[in-house]
Amino acid sequence: MASKIAAMFGGGVVLLLVLELLLRCLPVSTATQTGYRIDPNILTYPPEHNFTTSFGWALERAQRQHANNFGFVADRDFVSDPHAIAVIGDSYVEGSMLPPPERLASQLELALHGRPVFAMGGPGSSLLDYVERVRFANSQWALRNFFIVVERGDIMQSLCGSGNVHAACLDRTTLQPRLEHIQAKQDAATNLLRHSALAQYFFTQLRVNPQQLVARVASLLVPKPVGAPPTVTDAGVAERQSNAVIRAFFERLEPYKDRHFTFVVGCDMAALRTGRASPDPARVQFMERARSWGARVVDTEPLFATHLNAGGLSLQVSPRDGHWNRLSNGMIVDSIVAGGGGVLTD
Numbered sequence: 001m002a003s004k005i006a007a008m009f010g011g012g013v014v015l016l017l018v019l020e021l022l023l024r025c026l027p028v029s030t031a032t033q034t035g036y037r038i039d040p041n042i043l044t045y046p047p048e049h050n051f052t053t054s055f056g057w058a059l060e061r062a063q064r065q066h067a068n069n070f071g072f073v074a075d076r077d078f079v080s081d082p083h084a085i086a087v088i089g090d091s092y093v094e095g096s097m098l099p100p101p102e103r104l105a106s107q108l109e110l111a112l113h114g115r116p117v118f119a120m121g122g123p124g125s126s127l128l129d130y131v132e133r134v135r136f137a138n139s140q141w142a143l144r145n146f147f148i149v150v151e152r153g154d155i156m157q158s159l160c161g162s163g164n165v166h167a168a169c170l171d172r173t174t175l176q177p178r179l180e181h182i183q184a185k186q187d188a189a190t191n192l193l194r195h196s197a198l199a200q201y202f203f204t205q206l207r208v209n210p211q212q213l214v215a216r217v218a219s220l221l222v223p224k225p226v227g228a229p230p231t232v233t234d235a236g237v238a239e240r241q242s243n244a245v246i247r248a249f250f251e252r253l254e255p256y257k258d259r260h261f262t263f264v265v266g267c268d269m270a271a272l273r274t275g276r277a278s279p280d281p282a283r284v285q286f287m288e289r290a291r292s293w294g295a296r297v298v299d300t301e302p303l304f305a306t307h308l309n310a311g312g313l314s315l316q317v318s319p320r321d322g323h324w325n326r327l328s329n330g331m332i333v334d335s336i337v338a339g340g341g342g343v344l345t346d
Helices: 002-024 104-111 127-141 188-194 197-205 210-221 235-256 269-274 281-293 300-309 326-338
Strands: 035-039 042-044 050-055 060-066 085-089 117-121 145-150 168-170 177-179 260-265 296-299 316-318 321-324
Touching: 002 197, 035 127, 042 127, 060 316, 085 104, 085 127, 104 117, 104 326, 117 127, 127 145, 127 168, 127 235, 168 235, 188 197, 235 281, 260 281, 260 300, 260 326, 269 300, 281 296, 296 300, 296 326, 300 326, 321 326
Parallel strands: 085 117, 085 145, 145 260, 260 296
Antiparallel strands: 035 042, 050 060, 168 177, 316 321
């Protein structure tokens, strides 16, 4: 009996080793090692860090990524240049799912004939985090031109606990400002798993979450109460929360009002494709506030709707990935350059 158990154990170990070696030959995502290295409130990769990204079980859109001298995935290192433009946002700016030439900042720099564009994307961040990057770029390089990509979820994701906060957020109950940092585990076992292709495949590609699995099993074992009322989001609460986030955002930008700001505002692409787009009150309010504040606004909704209504090609990376693709990024750049005026000639 003991010999059979030992044989089964040994066979399992051999299988794991074979799978590990096999996955090391494939473009499995590798450890990003993000941390607060350049600023206490700005999450980046280690400067000059190289890593691989791919998506899903089939390892789609595999890319070899390189973090620049300040830890951002960008085509260039960031050095002091009064003519440089900062493009700030989340994964829509980083564009790790696209080849570098197809990304928003890369296309903008090409359209501006090589004028330096600093891509300061931070996946999993939101509106109030962007102000921290404006502050850093202003103090570090004295930049005067900022393009901020505001995706449709960025406003409500600025509430603490949303899962899309790097540091700055508002308490969702009191609406008071707080800092909510991401604490990476540094124990030996976790660090070992970060360097395992097999572990990365399960946790990053397949997104296996042990805590969620345990919770799901527990929910099956413990019967739900009969007739439990469904959770309903109070529209009034949501409006107060979005109003507070928008107000806090522009209050924090006030010290930099003499800079040039352009906001590229995302939209509900799925609703556009089905022709059922309806106004998002928080989105509308943000654009109105931005214009009255003196910023330029690029509204992607009419831009994309015109293209899709004319039977144009898809503007998303894939059916499973709603990020902007090469075509949509190019349309945004064309709109920026066509109406750039003093913003792009300063």
